[in-house]
Amino acid sequence: MALHESALEELGLAPIWMRRGIARHAAVADDAHAQAEGADAATRAAASVDVEARGEDVAVRAAAVSADNGTGNGNGAARAALSREAGESQTEPQGAAASRRETTSDEAHRTPPQPARRASAPDAEAAPPDDDFAWFDDLPAEPPSHTEAQVARPAQPAVDTLDWSALEERVSACEHCRLCEKRTNTVFGVGDREADWMLIGEAPGENEDRQGEPFVGQAGKLLDNMLRSLGLARGMNVYIANVIKCRPPGNRNPEPDEVARCEPYLQRQVALVKPKLIVALGRFAAQSLLKTDASISSLRGRVHEYEGVPVVVTYHPAYLLRSLGDKAKSWQDLCLARDTWHNAAPQDTQAGASK
Template structure:
């Protein structure tokens, strides 16, 4: 028996290999190489499937091992080799050559590039690196689905009141109890504008309540006016500043569109600015209240008269006469703008 035939018989391979078409054998051996992680080209694997080539390589491997070890123990028995071969075949479902040496590293790289990725090659569950490719912001189409809030200058009374009640345009919303929208006749000729809500206004949600509110009502009654019939009252700021401090410029700027819309809805013939801060905010000036009194100004095309705040008049009684003079100027300005006087407040 020739040497190569004895080696094949020893490995149990002689009766197993039948050459039926090299192309089919090459495809099957390529698949076996991919499954076992054996790198190398299809031609190299096909040569190992050839019985004559396998016998030649096996005999060379045995001789090389004997030459290196010298006094090594005898090669593994046929039974042991057959057991190993059966175990590998059971795990992989394909014949395995146990004596095949590992291919070089460059062959691995070439085979990896040619072989499509398998599910087992996916990153582990805790590998989140693939999230880096996701867009940081939502797509433009998704962002456009969220409706834009309507412009303040297009709101009616009810929508404007709801917008103010839910307003968070500045930090004053953090400490407020209630927003103070306004009160009175929404079709009035007279519109009175104060600074900002105080403690009582914040608690009740209505402007000019308490002692200052009572004094203002008495002043209006002298002119046959009343807040619930022919006057509308509002503030520059709709939320109470903590500690009754003066509002900051950015707070005024964020809240002013609400007041502008209120003026546009009321369409008054006259505005009375109550106090220094209200006058400076409406007229966009730093001038003192004493220099602003006694003259007719303008806001959004409406005549403006400046006078003292009722809370100030409670602390400075002599200035009540000056405030009455301001109200008389306001009445004359209103009549000149087409106002019709009434005999008594409704």
């Protein structure tokens, strides 16, 4: 190695050797740069680092050769540096360095460029966090207590303490069930408020909802004829009401919860009228008053009781309009009701009614 280097020195070829080495390394760098064109920023950065390392390697070798040309000591130091480099090159397999460079290049190609964190920081600080619950601040810390609700809305008097005017007003403003949503009018009741006879039907129909009065239309006319046959009339010793005060949509049967919410009004009406007899008109009214699921045919022909008042069950006038053959049965029920009333009412009241 020393003889070869001395020969290069004597022939004046050392500068040529350095230029050739530099040119060779520059060609390698150009080739790496050409391969990196079209790749992302991370790949170009890796290639640049590799070229710089090779340039530094060439500079080290050139410095070693220059030192060797200048002094003997320098020659020994340069040879020692080259020997160490040669030893390291021999220790590492030739393919390992190339493989490492290829691996680094492949990783650079596979790894997508990362956006600059500092550039996106202001946007991240400006955007609100996903778990921002500031919009809950308008809600109260805890729901109002039952006592506070009572203070905000004064408690109304119990239904069983109301007089006629207060009861009618309470019914007209009632919103205790869903039937209030589609009603036109509440149907409170009509007739003599001190009557001996109280007729109770199921619920208002379309005509009743429109006029706010029970039993109007054809069914109401038939009911008036039935009363006339007994020597009675609407508003004369007769009070007419319904179990339900609002019309169910489509004239469907009222739901149990609707009956339960509306029943206190009927109970209060019965307590205020103090009738001697109640006639339940139709299956639903009979089942609601008597708290039973029995059929109307099984309930007819005998006397029941509601709130201490005798109850006689008969067909609804609307049903009799469709089933004319049952009018005779309805007349039998009315005769039973008249006999029950005669037995319950004082003689002077019966004499006044017959007049």
